Every structure is written in structure tokens, then in C-alpha cells.
Amino acid sequence: MQKSDADQPILQVEGLRRYFDVSAPWLNRVLEGKDRSIVRAVDGVSFEIKRGETFSLVGESGCGKSTVARLIVGLYGPTAGSIRFEGTDIGPSAERARHPDLQARMQMIFQDPYASLNPRWRVGDIIAEPIRFRKLLKDEKQIAQRVGELLSQVGLSPLDARKYPHEFSGGQRQRVSIARALAGEPEFLVCDEPTSALDVSVQAQILNLMKDLQRRLGLTYLFISHNLAVVYHVSDKVGVMYLGRLVEWADKKILFQRPLHPYTRMLLDAIPDLDMTGRQRTPVAGEVPSPLNPPSGCSFHPRCPFANERCKSEIPAVRAVEGGAVACHAVEEGRLPPWKIQAAA
Amino acid sequence: MSQLLEVNHLRVEFPTRRGTLVAVDDVSLHIDAGEVLGVVGESGAGKSMTGAAIIGLLEPPGRIAGGEILLEGRRIDNLPYAAMRAIRGRQIGAIFQDPLTSLNPLYKVGDQLVETILTHLPLSLADAKARAVQLLEDVGIPSPGERVNHYPHQFSGGMRQRVVIALALAAEPKLIIADEPTTALDVSIQAQIISLLKRLCHEKGTAVMLVTHDMGVIAETADRVAVMYAGRIAEIGPVQDVIKRPKHPYTVGLMGAIPSMGMDVERLTQIDGSMPRLNAIPKGCAFNPRCPVVFDRCLVERPDPMPAGNGLAACWRVMQGAEHAEV
Amino acid sequence: MMLPLARTIEFWRRAADSDIFFSFTRSWLVVASAIVTALFFICAFGASFIAPHNPFDLATLQLSDAFLPPFWEEGGTTKYLLGTDDQGRDVLSTIMYGSRTSLIVGFLAVAFAMVLGIGLGLLAGYVGGAIDSIIMRVADVQLTFPAILIALLVDGVSRALLGAQGHAEAQELVLIIAIGLSYWVQYARTVRGSVLVEKNKEYVQAARVIGMPAALIVLRHVLPNVMGPVMVIATINLALAIITEATLSFLGVGLPPTEPSLGTMINTGQQFLFSGEWWITIFPGAALAILVLAVNLLGDWLRDALNPKLR
Incomplete structure (x- = not known):
């Protein structure tokens, strides 16, 4: 493989921001004397994904990871920042509309296998939708054959094309969802919590399937999840988000061994210990603050054991470190204790 | 008898027009005083239904069709509604997945606590109020004196679940049924709630039936664990044994399917297929279509839990003497 | 590829096996309503074959036959089972023809209201913003007037625009538009609400990621999934529309006595009610009541059957 091609990032995200206006209606604001309220769901996120690798975003609910996913596939338009796909900025909606060829090369897999398939369509029609819409194949016979191939590829029977979504279990529906995503022959898949609604044994099937497909079709994944163990299993690189910002990203091994x-x-500490080493989770004080009213300075400072005055006032910049980058004053000043060596790692 | 709760051959049925679905089938288990029994299983395994049957909150048309439930040796599965309601809250507390639905949004949390306390304990109003504040303090809610006057929506998700725990503990029940108490919460909050639940139950000697799909939660909380599959108990035993040395092929597969940190594998162990729907449970052992070590007996005869290691496993391989199945 | 016949057979097999059909057969009241409604349809639309007389054929009308009572009353004859009116028309036959007019006006009015309401509801729900606000505020304002007032208003406006002659010719169309305009709000509100739910579902987002334009998504994905509640409203509205038409005709702004609907018949008959010829108004009235009741019961059942919470 040529080095230049492999190292070329397929996606570069630069200073991505998305604010949501969640103010009360104008009349209520005037009568009740309230200000506009803006949620900074994504507030300056930058990362890049190389071709063929899996980049994961982790974080707790409300950290903005799903918003990043939706910004990248164009379900939202960014407030600011650029989304370069194969070198072309397709952030603004007008630019995206000008490049249907680029849009066609990305697809999305959703979290809820019960809501992501139109209940009134046959599975065959659901999978054929991207093929028909983009006129990849004209002949109905060819389409039916291709749908059959796709179903086999995700481990279902070609005969399942005639069934309706409600005849399938959650895991099987997620397979249909993947088949639909593959139907448009994409190179880049955004997976928003694809297994969090599934049982563990089914989750293993789906994760295995996704890995097989990646190897076979050379896919690139952006993987969104709150489950660190799953992320550890699937990723090459991992980014950690907190209140709309990317606070750290690194190669998987580095991030998990030397966070x-x-x-x-804190996230790593909170993972339940399945190896029964007797390690107690370290419960962390406090909860994620409301994104409507984020703390000043580093938004993690109220929960951070290492916070000082600077953390309360100054937003830390993202600084490159070996194998990744981190946004933390304590790291920059070198006043962070080394990470304890874990028995498991 | 140290057995606080005893469930014998419990069977829960759902009559539908296409025939009767058996959601819980011949489940026997017991919980000792002060013990934490984990009940794990995938969705539809019947774990929540077992919990609901014990506290008498099965949703109609679901009903207990067989077996018995004994609390301190006294049958409670056939009690009239009013008698069961007196037991709920006083003897058996409940914590559900969604803290929002467990609390009445129209009442202050303090009033809900006081009401529960007065219903079950012979206290004066003033004492009950003091106890409500004490309970909120016990579950780690800051400035409980003020917080009793707040409404549920003024609490965050984790704090709300703390209130629910306080409510469940209000009358000092001997047993708490906790159905997915941490599923709706973020991991960092999950750890807080789990350690809180463990600490309080240890202090007060409360037994817990912890129903969850999350093996991780079970591993760090439970003393013993029951693994359910398709309405039956596949394996039950001390948590160390079940997690480290599972006997039933389903448990073996389940443990292998959980991705874990520091485990560098390209592929996870995968149990093919999915759990059968309740209307299509296979003959013989319900796990037989997915079992990697299935043999002819599994196809025709249903195994009952039988001694395996320190626990019980419902598997003919175990009886054959094959120390845990090669997978 | 399936043969059309096999496809049809499969469709009916599925229908017979469905929960809706099951809940249908469970209640005798619903089955009875369905049978009554079906009978009305057969009598109304087969009136030219079934009805014993043609009340519009002036040649067969004889004034000497006027005011004959039903056959079981003294002076009644089995030739006119339910008696005759002031013009000597057979009441039973007139009811059949009248039901046809009532049903046609009701159906078309509901269809008009549905198309208008669904279209505006989809637009408001999917596009949102200012368009949503404008449409829904207009709907709010209209809701402050009783439907019958709106219909009267439309009728008056059309009378002024078309003149008496033109108005009489287009009377049926005017009625349909008048009734349709007074009932579109309910559809628009329901559809908008459903659209707001459906458009955030992931299958709609999946279609957007494919790059499908909004209009196509609305037609292919959203519309079929909001039709359930719309059908319920439509059924209940059919009864309302029939009543509204009857009310308008009773008030004299509806269909003329030469082309009677049930409402017109009640209107003509009521002047004889106290002179002893009760059958002229009571029978059409009873027919209207039974038809509306049956359709309403069907609508109630459909609402319950489609509501997963009540199952």
C-alpha cells in the first residue's frame, strides 16, 4: 500500500461548533424578562480520521458526541468550523448540497434499531432505497440480487427481504440498518451508539460484523459510544468529550494505559471490574453540569481533584502530547500525578 | 431458617389470543438475610418479570400460574391486594430503572418520603419529617434540610435515583428489589449509586435482589448470581464462580461476549442467533439452537438446574461430568 | 417476484390475522355498526335498483298519494311502506336517495378537508418556522368559530359571488367546500403533531443522510406513518360532515327539496310534524341518527384499535 494514500486523512474536523437556541418563545422572553439561552452542544472540536481506521468519541450523555456525528453526516449544519471530507469542506449546507458525490460516500448507523427502519416498508425496499434513489442499478432484478447479497453480507438470509421490520429482533434490525448503510457503497460510516440498545451477546455479533466488514471493504469508522470497553475493543484512536469539547484524544493503547x-x-476508574480483582470503582463526586450554564474556565474544574485558580478562569488549550493531544492545565504544568498501573492493563 | 425469601417453581404466564406465553418458567431461588442476589439475563429472559412477581406488581394480563413465593416462611404470592400493599414498602422495597417514573412529579420529595414513612412506621409527623431528612442525608444528598422541599424535577438524574433509594429504604424493609437501578445513568454516576446501594444495605442488613443486564454491576455488587435465559434459570451460584468459572455454555458465551479492557482480541466470542421469542421456545433445552456443545439429549429433554461446582447449572453436559463445556 | 394473485392472497391472510381484525370481531357492537353502515351504503348507492320508487321521476308522482301514512297505520298501503310526503313521494325511496346525497357530500367534504389539512399539516410540521406559525395561528383562529358558522359564511360568500342562479347549480360543490373548510383544522393539527414526532425518528434521518430531498422524504416516509390517526379522525368526521350537511339543509342553505338529502327531508317534514304526518320527518331523522351513530361507533373502535396503549 502506498504510504501517501494510507496516511491521507479521509476526514478533518477543525474548530467545529454547533450552538442550539433553546430560548423560550419571544413573547415569553419579553413578558418574563428572560434572556436568550444558548446550548453550546459542540464548542470547538478538532480531530482527523485516517482512511481505514476507527476513531471513537466517548463521553457521558450530553457531552455532544452525537451532535458531532450528526454534524459530520449533515443532519445539522455547523455554527462554525469546517468539516473537510477528502479535502473538501462540506460543513456549510450549501457546500454539501454542491457535492452529492461526497455525501454519497458517507453513511450512518443509528442507535435505536426500532426507530431506524420505516415500519411500513419491507426490508428489501429499505435496503434498496439508497440504490434506487441514487440509481446505482436500474434493473429491478439486479437490485433484488444486490439486496440479497447485502443481506447475506450482514448475516441474514436473502429471503428476509420480503419481511417487515417488526418480524426481526433488535440485533437483526441493526444488521438490516448496516445493510442499508452499505447499499450506497460508502467508504466512511458514522456509527452512533450502534450497540448500546442491544444485549451483550448480540452486541458481540454486531461488533464482530462491523470489524469483518471494515477489513473486507476497507471502511473508515467514526464510532460514538459511552461504553469504554466497547470503544477499547473497536478503536484505533479514541477522543474523550466533555461538555462539548474534546478534552483528550490519543491512540487507543496510549489513552487506556496512560490517560x-x-x-x-475518572471514566476509566468508573468502569465496572469484571476480573474480580477486588478493585473498587472510585466514585467521582458530582455530576455533569447543565450545558446551558457550563462552568467557567475548564468546564471539568468543579469535579476535578487537581483544579486550581487557573482552571477556574482560563479555558485550557488543546496541546499535542506523545500519541495524541490533551486540554488540561495540570498536564501542561506537570502537576498531575502519574496514572496508577492497572493490573488489567 | 436464615432464608429471607424463597421462590419455588415460580411460573408466570401471559395469556394472549395466540396462546399462553410463559415468561417465567419453573424458577426457584432464595435470598438470605443481608445477601445481594444478582439476576442477569438479556431482554426478555424473564428477570424483571421475576422481580415484579415477587413484589406483586405483575402487569395484567400477566399472572402467577404456579409455584410459591415465601417471605420469612410465609406465603405472599396469593395474598389479597391490600395485604400485599402492606408488605410492599414495609417488608420489600423497590427501585426501578427510571427514577422519574418512581417519583410523583407533583409532590415534594420530602412529602413523598413522609407519606411512605407514616404509612408503614408508627411515628409522629415531626419524627417522620426528621427521618426523611436523615434518609436524604444517608443517600448522600447535600443540604438535605432544604432538598426535602424540592420537587423531583429539581434533582438531576443521579440525585433522583438517590431519592428513589431513600424512598425504598424509608420503612427499613428487609429486602429490596432493584430492577436495573443504574441503567439510565452515566457510568460515573453508576459507580456512585452502586457503592451507595452496597454501603446502605450492608449497614442496615438489607437483602437485595439486583436485576440487571450488566455483568459488571453484578460482579462488584452481588454475592450470588442467577443467570436467566428464556424464562428459566440457566445457572446460579456464587458470583466468583459464575463469572470466573461458568458452567453453563450460555454463561460461558455471555462472559466471552463482553468486551473488556486489556483484552486484546480481534473478535469477541459470539453466541450466534438470538434468544427465542416467548412464543417460539424450542423443545428440550431452550438454549440448544445456539449451543456450541449441544447433543441429542438437549433436543428432547429440558434440563433442570443440577449441582455444578459450587452452584447449579441447567445443562446436560454438566451432568455428563464434562467440567465446563469446551467452547 | 410474486404473482399478483399470490400477493392478494397474502394481503388478505395478513389482514385476517392482524390485531385490528381480531379486535373487530371481538365486539358485536362494532360488527353491528359495520353491517349497518354497509347496508346504508348498499341502499344509498344501489338506490336506483333497490328503491321501490323513483322520487325524482315526476311522471310517477301523484298528488293524490300525498300524505299517506306508513303501511301499518290506518289508511297506509304496502305500496308505500313508510308512507309518502306532501308531494306524494315514497318516504322509503326518498331516504335511500337522500342518504346517497348525504353520503356523497359527506365523503367529498371529508376528502377535501383531509387533503387540505394533511397538506398544511405536513408543511407546518416538516418545514416549521414562520410557515408553521402562520398555518397554526390561522387554524387557532378558525377553531374559535363553530364549524356551522364557517360553513354558513362560505355559503353566503359563494352566493354573493356566483349569484342565485349559479349558486343553485353549484350547490353541491359549495356545500362540499363549505363543510370541508370547516373541518380541516383537526387534520392539520394531528398531522403536524405526528410529523414532529416522526421527523426526528432515525429512519427519516437515515433518508436524509442518503441525500433525499425533503419533499420526497415527506411523501414516502412521513406521510404513510401519520395516516393512522388521520383515518380515525376521517371516520368520526364523516359522521360530523353528514350532520353538518343535514343542519345546513335543514336551515335551508343546503340542498333544494328537488334534490333532497336527509337534512332537506327533515326540514320539509317538520312543518307537518304537528299536523299528524309525523312519518315525513321522523323516518329520515331516524335514518340520519342510525347512520351517524354507526359511523361514530366505527370511528371510536378504530381509534381504540390503533392506540397501542389500550391494547
């Missing part, structure tokens, strides 16, 4: 940001450490 720098206190929030990343």
Missing part, C-alpha cells in the same frame, strides 16, 4: 486528562482517568 492524562483527569476526566479520562
Whole structure:
């Protein structure tokens, strides 16, 4: 494989921002004397994904990871920042509309297998939708054959094309969802919590399937999840989000063995211990603050054991470190204790 | 008898027009005083239904069709509604997945606590109020004196679940049924709630039946664990044994399917297929179509839990003497 | 590929096996309503074959036959089972023809209201913003007037625009538009609400990621999934539309006595009610009541059958 091609990022996200106006209606604001309220769901996120790798975004609910996913596939338009896909900025809706060829090369897999398939369509029609819409194949016979191939590819029977979504279990529906995503022959898949609604044994099937497909079709994944163990299993690189910002990203091994940001450490600490080593989870004080009214400075400072005055006032910049980058004053100042060596790692 | 709760051959049925669905089939288990029994299983395994049957909150048309439930040796599965209601809250507390639906949004949390306390304990109003504040403090809610006057929506998700725990503990029940108490919460909050639940139950000697799909939660909380599959108990035993040395091929597969940190594998162990729907449970062992070590007996005869290691496993392989199945 | 016949057979097999059909057969009241409604349809639309007389054929009308009572009353004859009116028309036959007019006006009015309401509801729900606000505020304002007032208003306006002659010719169309305009709000509100739910579902988002334009998504994905509640409203509205038409005709702004609907018949008959010829108004009235009741019961059942919470 040529080095230049492999190292070329397929997606570059730069300073991505998305604000939502959640103010009360104008009349209520005037009568009740309230200000506009803006949620900064995504507030300056930058990362890039190389061709063929899996980049994961983790974080707790409300951290903005799903919003990033939806910004990238164009379900939302960004407030600011650029989304370069194969070198072309397709952030603004007008630009995206000008490049249907680029849009066609990305697809999305959703979280809820019960809501992501139109209940009134046959599975065959659901999978054929991208083929028909983009006129990849004209002949109905060819389409039926292709749908059959796709169904076999995701481990279902070609005969399932005639069934309706409600005849399938959650895991099987997620397979249909993947088949639909593959029907448009994409190179880049955005997977928004694809297994969090599934049982563990089914989750294993889906994760295995996704890995097989990646190897076979050379797919690139952006994987959104709150489950660190799943992320550890699937990713090459991992980014950690907190209140709309990317606080740390690194190669998977580095991030899990030597987490720098206190929030990343907290997340790792909170993972239940299945190996029964007797390690107790370290419960972290406090909860995620409301994104409507985020703390000043580093938004993690109220929960951070290492916070000082600077953390309360100054937003830390993202600084490159070996194998990744981190946004933390304590790391920059070198006042962070080393991460304890874990028995498991 | 140290057995606080005893469930014998419990069977829960759902009559539908296409025939009767058996959601829980011949489940026997017991919980000792002060013990935490984990009940794991995938959706539809019947784990929540077992919990609901014990506290007498099965949704109609679901009904207990067989077996018995004994609380301190006294049958409670056939009690009239009013008698069961007196037991709920006083003897058996409940914590559900969604803290929002467990609390009445129209009443202050303090009033809900006081009401529960007065219903079950012979206290004066003032004492009950003091106890409500004490309970909120016990579950780690800051400035409980003020917080009793707040409404549920003024609490965050994690704090709300703390209130629900306080409510469940209000009358000092001997047993708490906790159905997916942490599923709706973020991991960092999950850890807080689990350690809180463990600490309180240990302090007060409360037994817990912890129903969840999350093996991780079970691993760090439970003393013993029951693994359910298609309405039956596949394996039950001390948590160390079940997790580290599972006997039933389903448990083996389940443990292998959980991705874990530091485990560098390209592929996860995968149990093909999915759990049968309740209207299509196979003959013989319900796990037989997915079992990697299935043999002819599994296809025709249904195994009952039988001694395996320190626990019980419902598997003919176990009886054959094959120390846990090769997968 | 399936043969059309096999497809049809499969469709009916599925229908017979469905929960809706099951809940249908469970209640005798619903089955009875369905049978009554079906009978009305057969009598109304087969009136030219079934009805014993043609009340519009002036040649067969004889004034000497006027005011004959039903056959079981003294002076009644089995030739006119339910008696005759002031013009000597057979009441039973007139009811059949009248039901036809009532049903046609009702159906078309509901269809008009549905198309208008669904279209505006989809637009408001999917596009949102200012368009949504404008449509829904207009709907709010209209809801403050009783439907019958709106219909009277439309009728008056059309009378002024078309003149008496033109108005009489287009009377049926005017009625349909008048009734349709007074009932579109309910559809628009329901559809808008459903659209707001459906458009955030992931299958709609999946279609957007494919790059499908909004109009196509609305037609292919959203519309079929909001039709359930719309059909319920349509059924209940059919009864309302029939009543509204009857009310308008009773008030004299509806269909003329030469082309009677049930409402017109009640209107003509009521002047004889106290002179002893009760059958002229009571029978059409009873027919109207039974038809509306049956359709309403069907609508109620459909609402319950489609509501997963009540199942």
C-alpha cells in the first residue's frame, strides 16, 4: 500500500461548533424578562480520521458526541468550523448540497434499531432505497440480487427481504440498518451508539460484523459510544468529550494505559471490574453540569481533584502530547500525578 | 431458617389470543438475610418479570400460574391486594430503572418520603419529617434540610435515583428489589449509586435482589448470581464462580461476549442467533439452537438446574461430568 | 417476484390475522355498526335498483298519494311502506336517495378537508418556522368559530359571488367546500403533531443522510406513518360532515327539496310534524341518527384499535 494514500486523512474536523437556541418563545422572553439561552452542544472540536481506521468519541450523555456525528453526516449544519471530507469542506449546507458525490460516500448507523427502519416498508425496499434513489442499478432484478447479497453480507438470509421490520429482533434490525448503510457503497460510516440498545451477546455479533466488514471493504469508522470497553475493543484512536469539547484524544493503547486528562482517568476508574480483582470503582463526586450554564474556565474544574485558580478562569488549550493531544492545565504544568498501573492493563 | 425469601417453581404466564406465553418458567431461588442476589439475563429472559412477581406488581394480563413465593416462611404470592400493599414498602422495597417514573412529579420529595414513612412506621409527623431528612442525608444528598422541599424535577438524574433509594429504604424493609437501578445513568454516576446501594444495605442488613443486564454491576455488587435465559434459570451460584468459572455454555458465551479492557482480541466470542421469542421456545433445552456443545439429549429433554461446582447449572453436559463445556 | 394473485392472497391472510381484525370481531357492537353502515351504503348507492320508487321521476308522482301514512297505520298501503310526503313521494325511496346525497357530500367534504389539512399539516410540521406559525395561528383562529358558522359564511360568500342562479347549480360543490373548510383544522393539527414526532425518528434521518430531498422524504416516509390517526379522525368526521350537511339543509342553505338529502327531508317534514304526518320527518331523522351513530361507533373502535396503549 502506498504510504501517501494510507496516511491521507479521509476526514478533518477543525474548530467545529454547533450552538442550539433553546430560548423560550419571544413573547415569553419579553413578558418574563428572560434572556436568550444558548446550548453550546459542540464548542470547538478538532480531530482527523485516517482512511481505514476507527476513531471513537466517548463521553457521558450530553457531552455532544452525537451532535458531532450528526454534524459530520449533515443532519445539522455547523455554527462554525469546517468539516473537510477528502479535502473538501462540506460543513456549510450549501457546500454539501454542491457535492452529492461526497455525501454519497458517507453513511450512518443509528442507535435505536426500532426507530431506524420505516415500519411500513419491507426490508428489501429499505435496503434498496439508497440504490434506487441514487440509481446505482436500474434493473429491478439486479437490485433484488444486490439486496440479497447485502443481506447475506450482514448475516441474514436473502429471503428476509420480503419481511417487515417488526418480524426481526433488535440485533437483526441493526444488521438490516448496516445493510442499508452499505447499499450506497460508502467508504466512511458514522456509527452512533450502534450497540448500546442491544444485549451483550448480540452486541458481540454486531461488533464482530462491523470489524469483518471494515477489513473486507476497507471502511473508515467514526464510532460514538459511552461504553469504554466497547470503544477499547473497536478503536484505533479514541477522543474523550466533555461538555462539548474534546478534552483528550490519543491512540487507543496510549489513552487506556496512560490517560492524562483527569476526566479520562475518572471514566476509566468508573468502569465496572469484571476480573474480580477486588478493585473498587472510585466514585467521582458530582455530576455533569447543565450545558446551558457550563462552568467557567475548564468546564471539568468543579469535579476535578487537581483544579486550581487557573482552571477556574482560563479555558485550557488543546496541546499535542506523545500519541495524541490533551486540554488540561495540570498536564501542561506537570502537576498531575502519574496514572496508577492497572493490573488489567 | 436464615432464608429471607424463597421462590419455588415460580411460573408466570401471559395469556394472549395466540396462546399462553410463559415468561417465567419453573424458577426457584432464595435470598438470605443481608445477601445481594444478582439476576442477569438479556431482554426478555424473564428477570424483571421475576422481580415484579415477587413484589406483586405483575402487569395484567400477566399472572402467577404456579409455584410459591415465601417471605420469612410465609406465603405472599396469593395474598389479597391490600395485604400485599402492606408488605410492599414495609417488608420489600423497590427501585426501578427510571427514577422519574418512581417519583410523583407533583409532590415534594420530602412529602413523598413522609407519606411512605407514616404509612408503614408508627411515628409522629415531626419524627417522620426528621427521618426523611436523615434518609436524604444517608443517600448522600447535600443540604438535605432544604432538598426535602424540592420537587423531583429539581434533582438531576443521579440525585433522583438517590431519592428513589431513600424512598425504598424509608420503612427499613428487609429486602429490596432493584430492577436495573443504574441503567439510565452515566457510568460515573453508576459507580456512585452502586457503592451507595452496597454501603446502605450492608449497614442496615438489607437483602437485595439486583436485576440487571450488566455483568459488571453484578460482579462488584452481588454475592450470588442467577443467570436467566428464556424464562428459566440457566445457572446460579456464587458470583466468583459464575463469572470466573461458568458452567453453563450460555454463561460461558455471555462472559466471552463482553468486551473488556486489556483484552486484546480481534473478535469477541459470539453466541450466534438470538434468544427465542416467548412464543417460539424450542423443545428440550431452550438454549440448544445456539449451543456450541449441544447433543441429542438437549433436543428432547429440558434440563433442570443440577449441582455444578459450587452452584447449579441447567445443562446436560454438566451432568455428563464434562467440567465446563469446551467452547 | 410474486404473482399478483399470490400477493392478494397474502394481503388478505395478513389482514385476517392482524390485531385490528381480531379486535373487530371481538365486539358485536362494532360488527353491528359495520353491517349497518354497509347496508346504508348498499341502499344509498344501489338506490336506483333497490328503491321501490323513483322520487325524482315526476311522471310517477301523484298528488293524490300525498300524505299517506306508513303501511301499518290506518289508511297506509304496502305500496308505500313508510308512507309518502306532501308531494306524494315514497318516504322509503326518498331516504335511500337522500342518504346517497348525504353520503356523497359527506365523503367529498371529508376528502377535501383531509387533503387540505394533511397538506398544511405536513408543511407546518416538516418545514416549521414562520410557515408553521402562520398555518397554526390561522387554524387557532378558525377553531374559535363553530364549524356551522364557517360553513354558513362560505355559503353566503359563494352566493354573493356566483349569484342565485349559479349558486343553485353549484350547490353541491359549495356545500362540499363549505363543510370541508370547516373541518380541516383537526387534520392539520394531528398531522403536524405526528410529523414532529416522526421527523426526528432515525429512519427519516437515515433518508436524509442518503441525500433525499425533503419533499420526497415527506411523501414516502412521513406521510404513510401519520395516516393512522388521520383515518380515525376521517371516520368520526364523516359522521360530523353528514350532520353538518343535514343542519345546513335543514336551515335551508343546503340542498333544494328537488334534490333532497336527509337534512332537506327533515326540514320539509317538520312543518307537518304537528299536523299528524309525523312519518315525513321522523323516518329520515331516524335514518340520519342510525347512520351517524354507526359511523361514530366505527370511528371510536378504530381509534381504540390503533392506540397501542389500550391494547
